[in-house]
Amino acid sequence: MRLTARSEYGLLALVEIASGEASPRSSRELSERWEIPAKFLEQLLAALKRAGIVRSVRGARGGYVLARPASQVSILAVVEALEGPIAASMCARESDACAQSAHCAAGAVWGRVSDAIRDVLSSATLEDLAVDQRLLDAVVPPTEGR
Amino acid sequence: MRLTARSEYGLLALVEIASGEASPRSSRELSERWEIPAKFLEQLLAALKRAGIVRSVRGARGGYVLARPASQVSILAVVEALEGPIAASMCARESDACAQSAHCAAGAVWGRVSDAIRDVLSSATLEDLAVDQRLLDAVVPPTEGR
DNA sequence: TACAATTCCTATCACACTAGTATGCTTTGT
DNA sequence: ACAAAGCATACTAGTGTGATAGGAATTGTA
Numbered sequence: 001m002r003l004t005a006r007s008e009y010g011l012l013a014l015v016e017i018a019s020g021e022a023s024p025r026s027s028r029e030l031s032e033r034w035e036i037p038a039k040f041l042e043q044l045l046a047a048l049k050r051a052g053i054v055r056s057v058r059g060a061r062g063g064y065v066l067a068r069p070a071s072q073v074s075i076l077a078v079v080e081a082l083e084g085p086i087a088a089s090m091c092a093r094e095s096d097a098c099a100q101s102a103h104c105a106a107g108a109v110w111g112r113v114s115d116a117i118r119d120v121l122s123s124a125t126l127e128d129l130a131v132d133q134r135l136l137d138a139v140v141p142p143t144e145g146r
Numbered sequence: 147m148r149l150t151a152r153s154e155y156g157l158l159a160l161v162e163i164a165s166g167e168a169s170p171r172s173s174r175e176l177s178e179r180w181e182i183p184a185k186f187l188e189q190l191l192a193a194l195k196r197a198g199i200v201r202s203v204r205g206a207r208g209g210y211v212l213a214r215p216a217s218q219v220s221i222l223a224v225v226e227a228l229e230g231p232i233a234a235s236m237c238a239r240e241s242d243a244c245a246q247s248a249h250c251a252a253g254a255v256w257g258r259v260s261d262a263i264r265d266v267l268s269s270a271t272l273e274d275l276a277v278d279q280r281l282l283d284a285v286v287p288p289t290e291g292r
Numbered sequence: 293t294a295c296a297a298t299t300c301c302t303a304t305c306a307c308a309c310t311a312g313t314a315t316g317c318t319t320t321g322t
Numbered sequence: 323a324c325a326a327a328g329c330a331t332a333c334t335a336g337t338g339t340g341a342t343a344g345g346a347a348t349t350g351t352a
Contacts, residue, residue, distance in 0.1 A: 002148035003259065004339065011252040026298065040341055046300075059349025060297040075255055103286060105165075105278035106157040109221055109270060113149065116262040124255060132251035140249060150310065172327060186312055192329075205320025206326040293352100300347070310337080318329070 006082040009036045010044045011129075014078060017054070018070040019130035019137070024056075024063030044082060051081030070130050076121035086117055152228040155182045156190045157275075160224060163200070164216040165276035165283070170202075170209030190228060197227035216276050222267035232263055 013030045027045055031038040045064055048054045055067045066073065080086060159176045173191055177184040191210055194200045201213045212219065226232060 002338095003256070005341095006339085008252070008256070011255070012250070015252050024298095028298080037341060039343080042299080043341090056299060057349090058299050058347080060295095061350055062298050062348085064299090103282055104158070105275045105282060106154070106161050108278070109157070109266070109275070110149070110154070112266045113263055116266045117259055120255070120258045120262045129251045129255070132254070136249055136251060152310085170327095174327080183312060185314080188328080189312095202328060203320090204318080204328050206324095207321060208319085208327045210328090295350105295352085297350085298348080301345085303343080305342075306340095308337100308339080310335105312334085312336105314331100314333075316330090319327080321326085322324090 002083065003079065004083065006044055006047075007079045009034070009041060010048060010082045011075065011078055012036065013041060013045065014048070014053070014066075014073075014126055015129045015133050017064060018066060018073075018126040019133040022065065024061070024065050026063040029063070048078070048081055051077070053078060053081055066126070069127070071125050071127035073126040074122050075124050075126070075129070076118060078126070079121055086114060086121075148229065149225070150229065152190055152193075153225045155180070155187060156194060156228045157221065157224055158182065159187060159191065160194070160199070160212075160219075160272055161275045161279050163210060164212060164219075164272040165279040168211065170207070170211050172209035175209070194224070194227055197223070199224060199227055212272070215273070217271050217273035219272040220268050221270050221272070221275070222264060224272070225267055232260060232267075 012034045013036065016030055016033060017025050027042050028038060030036065031041045045054060045056070049056055049064075052067055053073055054064045056062065056064050076086075158180045159182065162176055162179065163171050173188050174184060176182065177187045191200060191202070195202055195210075195213075198213055199219055200210045202208065202210050222232075
């Protein structure tokens, strides 16, 4: 169970896509604004595409667009697309002899941790973050400062 | 931000120590009951000792005892002793330009995730788990089954 | 039609960390 | 004396993260 730079970068890029107009945003544009290694971001966007979160537009003036309305993309979906299922990695001892049912009191804790994370990540959508981001951009326009 | 086998093993061992009598439990005993690689467990116990969570008793019939009452050891303390500070690993971009204050709407999410994890891990102590474990042991005695 | 911008695909890599092993020394109860 | 235990240090195989590299396919525009 881990959160890495993949989620961080990927979410930054998606919020940028969601908070702008509907026209495609190129990988290059995104990587420059948020200082994300270009080729690395390409991989992340590919994963997000596979997960059905973005659509791509190929060729000149192409880029990426949300595949669904921002209000219907939870942060959890984004993170799981980029990191794999959360929580799947703890308590790997035969799965069912542990955690929920018998023998092991400690196991329950890990379950509660996973639930808490899922809860936080389910409670916000790209739409929510896009709104926040637009506010922030209004105060400090993207071009100056960063 | 990650939870690994260190926490899993370490917590199992501590719950075992906390749910038994006050006499020292040897590393070997613990490693056998919970199928934890013996030498690996030694390292974890050393870390827990450094963190002031257990005391060690050297020599024959020695082992490890809790350094404080089980009710005063939060699971968070255990996890941080074994994994290092949680959450310290996300949003590594200049720390203050991000997350809480300016520019980056996504950053707030990571803060909320860390808080949620800390919250879960702070809400239980070794005492709580020891109670649960005694109940489980009463149903399925340690010797049979595992 | 040429060209440039873009996505797409596959391979490779340095580095760090996880999980575990190995060896031997020191302490202490019996 | 001896065995049972902790203590200390070093080593290692494997895996994952965070990239980088090179090129092929697609498509708007001059």
